Amino acid sequence: MKKIILSIFYIFISQNLNANSDIGGMDGGGGGTLPTNPAHIFEIKAVAEESRPTLLFWFNRYEYSSRYSQNTAIYQKLFKGKKTIQQTLKSLRLDVREDKPCFTSKGTEVDGSIYGTKANTICLSALRISQKVDQALVRREVIALLAHEVSHFMGSTEEEAVEIQKSIAFDINNSERNDYIDSDAVNYSLEGLRNDLAETISNLIKNELDHSYKKLDQIHTNFQKLWGLTHTVFFNYFGYRESSYEDLIRHKLHWSYIYLSGISGSNAIYFQEKYKEQFKDKDYFLLGDEALYGADHLYASEKIQKINSIKDLILQLEWIKNQIDLRVAYSYQISFDVKWFDLKGDQTEAKLNPWTQFLGRYTIQSSKCSDGSTPNDKKEIKIEQKNESLLFTQINTHSSSSELIKTGSYNTNAYVNEIGSDNENNVYFIKESGGAWSQRQYFSDSRVEKVSLEKTGTNTFQLKIENIFLSSKMNIPDTTKVCEYTGSIEH
Numbered sequence: 213m214k215k216i217i218l219s220i221f222y223i224f225i226s227q228n229l230n231a232n233s234d235i236g237g238m239d240g241g242g243g244g245t246l247p248t249n250p251a252h253i254f255e256i257k258a259v260a261e262e263s264r265p266t267l268l269f270w271f272n273r274y275e276y277s278s279r280y281s282q283n284t285a286i287y288q289k290l291f292k293g294k295k296t297i298q299q300t301l302k303s304l305r306l307d308v309r310e311d312k313p314c315f316t317s318k319g320t321e322v323d324g325s326i327y328g329t330k331a332n333t334i335c336l337s338a339l340r341i342s343q344k345v346d347q348a349l350v351r352r353e354v355i356a357l358l359a360h361e362v363s364h365f366m367g368s369t370e371e372e373a374v375e376i377q378k379s380i381a382f383d384i385n386n387s388e389r390n391d392y393i394d395s396d397a398v399n400y401s402l403e404g405l406r407n408d409l410a411e412t413i414s415n416l417i418k419n420e421l422d423h424s425y426k427k428l429d430q431i432h433t434n435f436q437k438l439w440g441l442t443h444t445v446f447f448n449y450f451g452y453r454e455s456s457y458e459d460l461i462r463h464k465l466h467w468s469y470i471y472l473s474g475i476s477g478s479n480a481i482y483f484q485e486k487y488k489e490q491f492k493d494k495d496y497f498l499l500g501d502e503a504l505y506g507a508d509h510l511y512a513s514e515k516i517q518k519i520n521s522i523k524d525l526i527l528q529l530e531w532i533k534n535q536i537d538l539r540v541a542y543s544y545q546i547s548f549d550v551k552w553f554d555l556k557g558d559q560t561e562a563k564l565n566p567w568t569q570f571l572g573r574y575t576i577q578s579s580k581c582s583d584g585s586t587p588n589d590k591k592e593i594k595i596e597q598k599n600e601s602l603l604f605t606q607i608n609t610h611s612s613s614s615e616l617i618k619t620g621s622y623n624t625n626a627y628v629n630e631i632g633s634d635n636e637n638n639v640y641f642i643k644e645s646g647g648a649w650s651q652r653q654y655f656s657d658s659r660v661e662k663v664s665l666e667k668t669g670t671n672t673f674q675l676k677i678e679n680i681f682l683s684s685k686m687n688i689p690d691t692t693k694v695c696e697y698t699g700s701i702e703h
């Protein structure tokens with residue numbers, strides 16, 4: 213564990229491959245005849261480099277559409293392991309070769325493989341693909357082939373990978389105009405909802421019920437439109453779990469709207485009766501009682517609470533606004549590719565953030581860095597709760613800096629996108645920026661910082677800060693620098 217290797221957390225991907233399988237190759241997914249209009253290398257490269265969010269939406273869709281066959285080997289591999297294929301996708305890189313082939317583990321020349329120049333990298337030979345794919349089919353073939361390769365990182369066999377490739381190629385073929393989700397439109401819609409909710413809440417606080425009602429009416433309509441934007445016939449912006457959770461949000465919003473319609477608006481009596489009829493004498497009903505899939509709904513046992521006062525309504529709308537906030541942050545990360553985090557809207561802050569168990573002052577007594585350099589003059593770190601915020605503060609001789617380590621509602625500007633714990637004595641957070649395989653920043657380098665804190669005794673600790681630089685250029689090696697600090701804890 214002392215040896216510093218990149219793989220500590222970056223190479224978490226199961227490479228449990230069937231040693232005998234012939235990895236990679238468009239050959240598995242069709243082709244054969246020579247194209248009339250061979251594709252250009254630059255087109256293939258462009259499609260591949262913009263494909264990551266698209267692949268995410270296809271995998272979301274694949275999960276959604278196969279949710280009733282969860283016992284199949286492929287479903288288990290893609291969606292039921294320690295990491296899902298969507299989570300794995302975010303850490304993969306792409307090595308697009310313009311003048312040479314890719315190779316299988318045995319050295320056979322192929323169009324694509326999971327053996328790129330660097331770790332966690334998909335190799336794609338634009339050269340080979342251009343010789344066999346027609347211009348009109350570039351998008352379909354390249355995206356389906358990439359899906360095939362990503363699935364290998366989840367341990368899919370060649371047959372399973374070809375199955376996924378074919379299925380996605382089929383969907384792309386049949387989706388025509390429906391194969392595109394406009395992230396800008398989704399961002400815009402989510403932000404609008406968040407701002408409208410904030411306005412409604414502040415109007416409710418001022419008891420301006422008419423204004424609140426009109427705004428909530430709009431929000432109610434716009435939320436339905438958002439659903440349309442994020443679910444096309446073939447594409448899902450959110451994963452199965454998150455879509456299901458969105459359904460819970462939608463129902464809570466719906467009954468908030470009905471409640472307020474019973475107080476304000478022109479049909480108050482009708483809505484009052486409707487509300488009363490729904491809840492009868494109970495304090496809540498279950499989502500499963502009302503939702504489309506009933507008891508099969510992932511969140512069937514979640515309660516929709518009865519609202520008894522404007523104060524209750526405000527609390528419910530605050531909750532909805534926080535959920536929308538999370539989605540705004542998620543959406544930005546997808547569209548600007550700041551290493552998107554995983555939405556965990558169904559978990560509480562306490563569950564999500566083990567750092568709350570590590571509050572205190574940590575005095576540094578000794579330090580060292582892996583490259584032999586002198587660490588900075590860090591004297592102390594503090595983990596403190598200030599109002600709603602959880603702060604990680606580093607105090608140096610002449611300066612200090614604080615980071616917000618919070619997950620309940622994400623800070624869209626902070627790139628803290630993973631918080632966790634390896635065991636009860638350890639916590640960590642990861643900040644990532646950039647990404648070599650992205651929608652908008654094709655050639656940006658990635659920087660990853662992992663901060664982990666371990667209680668090594670009753671009053672002693674070790675703080676480890678790993679800085680990883682992942683160059684987007686295949687000929688520039690990745691580098692890792694680790695600094696370790698030890699000392700004593702004051703609670």
Ligand SMILES: [Zn+2]
Pocket residue numbers: 234235236237360364370373
């Ligand atoms: Zn393969």
